[in-house]
Amino acid sequence: MLREGQLLCTYLHLATNEHLTRMLMERKVTALAYETVELENGELPLLTPMSEVAGRMAIQVAAHYLEKTCGGRGKLLGGVPGVRPATVTIVGGGTVGINAAKIALGMGAHVVIVDINPVRLRYLDEVLHGNFTTLSSNRRNIAEAIHVSDVVVGAVLIPGARAPRLVTREMVAGMTHGSVVVDVAVDQGGCIETIRPTSHSEPVYELDGVLHYGVTNMPGAVPRTSTYALTNATLPYALRLAAQGFEDAVASDPVLAKGVNVYQGQITCSPVAETFGLGYKPLSELLP
Numbered sequence: 001m002l003r004e005g006q007l008l009c010t011y012l013h014l015a016t017n018e019h020l021t022r023m024l025m026e027r028k029v030t031a032l033a034y035e036t037v038e039l040e041n042g043e044l045p046l047l048t049p050m051s052e053v054a055g056r057m058a059i060q061v062a063a064h065y066l067e068k069t070c071g072g073r074g075k076l077l078g079g080v081p082g083v084r085p086a087t088v089t090i091v092g093g094g095t096v097g098i099n100a101a102k103i104a105l106g107m108g109a110h111v112v113i114v115d116i117n118p119v120r121l122r123y124l125d126e127v128l129h130g131n132f133t134t135l136s137s138n139r140r141n142i143a144e145a146i147h148v149s150d151v152v153v154g155a156v157l158i159p160g161a162r163a164p165r166l167v168t169r170e171m172v173a174g175m176t177h178g179s180v181v182v183d184v185a186v187d188q189g190g191c192i193e194t195i196r197p198t199s200h201s202e203p204v205y206e207l208d209g210v211l212h213y214g215v216t217n218m219p220g221a222v223p224r225t226s227t228y229a230l231t232n233a234t235l236p237y238a239l240r241l242a243a244q245g246f247e248d249a250v251a252s253d254p255v256l257a258k259g260v261n262v263y264q265g266q267i268t269c270s271p272v273a274e275t276f277g278l279g280y281k282p283l284s285e286l287l288p
């Protein structure tokens, strides 16, 4: 139903969907991707509320699938006095990562957070409290942490690009039978090699003895929270677009301009263009 002249504003995750990218180009649609609207300090204001929901949910889901009756190891996330808690490794300590960490720590788990950004690791170390360890992201640290984990949460993001596959099949296969992986980054292709997208109706599958959860729209399960969280963030931008019109709004607001992935059928987001070997045009060269 998309056609020339339309403005589409939503989460698009184009780097994982060549068909959709080519359709938007062919139909000469202008597409604003919520997940690439970016503040000067690198924050992603329209992705953040959904990442908060998904990060918190990731632990809720993992705790559920760790239960024996759900196919898991049969281990309580927080343990009890005298019995070890579960170990949760979170790969990527951004918004999803910190929200997952908060809930996991609140439930009494032992948490390991891996990130590539030392400033972020320092921040996590300052603000989180409880039984946790921060680790710099490299293959060895990731492999060692995964090997002793009951739960792995994938939460890495390189804005606009496909997620790097940091957790290999070999690492997953080395986990204890009945462990759980939740790859929240599955919407950008996933950072766990063995993940594939799943749905709310069939959220998990088993591979190498490990339960895999790959729902691409986790916040959809809690719409009474997610819709308010999302519209709190999007409404100011929607009002600006309505008041100024698209061209004036993006020309006067570099934050909004970053969200434009396709303008009248031309790719204006370089990671998307690079992913599919398509031509890239900066938006500033195309605006009237």
Ligand SMILES: NC(=O)c1ccc[n+]([C@@H]2O[C@H](COP(=O)([O-])OP(=O)(O)OC[C@H]3O[C@@H](n4cnc5c(N)ncnc54)[C@H](O)[C@@H]3O)[C@@H](O)[C@H]2O)c1
Pocket: 035, 044, 047, 048, 050, 051, 052, 054, 091, 092, 093, 094, 095, 096, 097, 114, 115, 116, 117, 120, 137, 155, 156, 157, 158, 163, 164, 166, 183, 184, 185, 186, 187, 188, 215, 216, 217, 218, 219
């Ligand atoms: N499945 C869902 O329903 C759902 C919902 C919301 C968000 N998401 C996805 O979750 C992912 C994470 O989102 P976010 O908002 O937390 O992003 P974010 O930008 O806040 O955090 C990403 C983190 O990854 C880190 N990182 C980058 N490269 C790394 C590497 N090589 N090793 C370790 N860490 C690395 C960054 O330093 C950053 O701290 C995104 O793909 C997002 O689209 C999925």
